[in-house]
Amino acid sequence: MRIAVIGAGPAGLTAARGLDADVFEEHEEVGLPRHCTSLVSSAGAEAVGVPLEVVVRSYSLLTVSNLAGHTLYFKLRRPVYLLDRPGLELKLAEDVGRIRLGEQVVAASGNYLRTRRGVRGPYDLVIVAEGFARRFADRLERVERLPALQVDAKVAGRPLEEIVVVYNRGISRRYFAWVVHIDGEVYRIGLADTSDVPGKLMRLLKLLRAEPVSKPFGGRVLAGPPHRRLVWGRYVLVGDAAGLTKPLSGGGIILAMRSGRALNDALRKGDLGSYEDSMRFVRMRLALARKAYDLMYGRR
Ligand SMILES: Cc1cc2nc3c(=O)[nH]c(=O)nc-3n(C[C@H](O)[C@H](O)[C@H](O)COP(=O)(O)OP(=O)(O)OC[C@H]3O[C@@H](n4cnc5c(N)ncnc54)[C@H](O)[C@@H]3O)c2cc1C
The missing domain is CATH 3.30.9 (D-Amino Acid Oxidase; Chain A, domain 2)
Structure with missing residues (x-):
């Protein structure tokens, strides 16, 4: 199976671990620029x-x-x-074969991705791990x-x-x-x-x-809510792209790695459906936390 991963953050790198995948990262270095409190x-x-x-x-x-x-x-x-957030990502990158640095994915059509450097593919599966940028994920479901x-x-x-x-x-x-x-x-x-x-x-x-x-x-x-669906045909969402962040604290590093790992396990088993199942309880907890957030700050 040919796999593309959009984004080399903790979610994308954990999902791609040991797989034959092309990981696209728009920045020139893994882990930078930093954005997170860590x-x-x-x-x-x-x-x-x-x-x-x-x-x-x-x-x-x-x-x-x-x-x-x-x-x-x-x-x-x-x-x-x-x-040390950049250090974490560099460590995770050690187990990932092909990271195409400085290559932003700008569009997806059928089995192909268009990046700033050309057309890539065909891919059987695209892992959307684009973090808070959410250029692709926001077209599927909205997260505050x-x-x-x-x-x-x-x-x-x-x-x-x-x-x-x-x-x-x-x-x-x-x-x-x-x-x-x-x-x-x-x-x-x-x-x-x-x-x-x-x-x-x-x-x-x-x-x-x-x-x-x-x-x-x-x-x-x-600030949530998490996505209701993580698998959309050949597109699969992990980490912030899936809205897997704690609404009341903003914490998402652990959930990014947890979802990346669950997806990696599912791909190795050849059972993509088990990814969505394994994240169900986490998503329920995050959805509840979002309700608490609404109580604290009001609905939007
Ligand atoms: C100010 C701030 C503070 C935070 N503090 C904490 C904290 O203390 N603890 C905590 O647990 N969480 C914190 N978070 C949240 C945490 O940073 C995220 O939940 C976590 O980084 C999610 O990992 P990810 O891999 O999903 O996304 P990211 O880490 O954002 O990685 C996504 C990667 O995809 C790349 N990318 C995006 N679009 C494209 C594209 N089209 N083509 C190619 N590459 C692309 C990006 O460059 C990036 O490298 C904080 C967030 C912010 C904004």
Whole structure:
């Protein structure tokens, strides 16, 4: 079977592992540019086999705050890991044969793909692993996407601990902001919302008296709901392309790898239907979480 994979993120790379597949990646390097905060639960990381060498540090304290006097502290039962995200993708890429870097897929027709470099194919199966770009997936089902931006910044005196999640309508109306301690006085500070995200990030940095030490980076956080169907004829969706992201936290790395692995197993068994079955429970949980999201922020 000839397989094409659109996107060399965690979902596409895990799905393509050890298969005879052409993986198309629009960027010139795997794992870059970075967009993600890179936090995962240690339990999830173990379950999907995140290599320990890409774990940068771990956290055991979560603070929920409105940065206006109300704060709750949670001691985490299992630690949360900060990952070296480009490192994770480079590691996953070691088990993938053909990655065509710098080759964006722009159209799909029948068994063929059109990329910026020409027509490719024929393919029996196309794995859509395009992440939050969702140029193909959005034509099948819609998922709410919120612009998100973050920056690494110095905060003198290190006033905040480990992971701080900020719920404050004045900072983000439809999501939350985050302040994650990275090292020394450096924090990763970011937020997602529906509008004026750069302006809101500037105001948050000012409030925290934070001095940026990196360029801003980000993308689109997915807030669900997950796709109802993952297999559409010869097209199969994984990771963010399938809307497999936790609506209340934006976490999608583990689900990207989990769906990639489930698809890889199904392809090895020659039973594509088992992919959809194996993700059913996950999708039900994400759909429920989306209902909780609607209760918190209202329906759109
Ligand atoms: C600001 C932000 C912070 C986040 N923080 C976290 C976090 O802390 N923890 C967590 O678990 N999740 C987080 N996420 C979500 C997480 O990044 C995604 O869920 C995860 O990357 C999904 O993996 P993926 O492989 O599906 O997609 P991606 O990682 O987005 O990979 C998709 C790949 O496809 C390529 N591509 C797209 N379109 C094409 C095309 N047409 N042709 C060729 N290549 C293409 C892209 O260049 C990219 O390399 C965050 C997301 C954002 C935006």
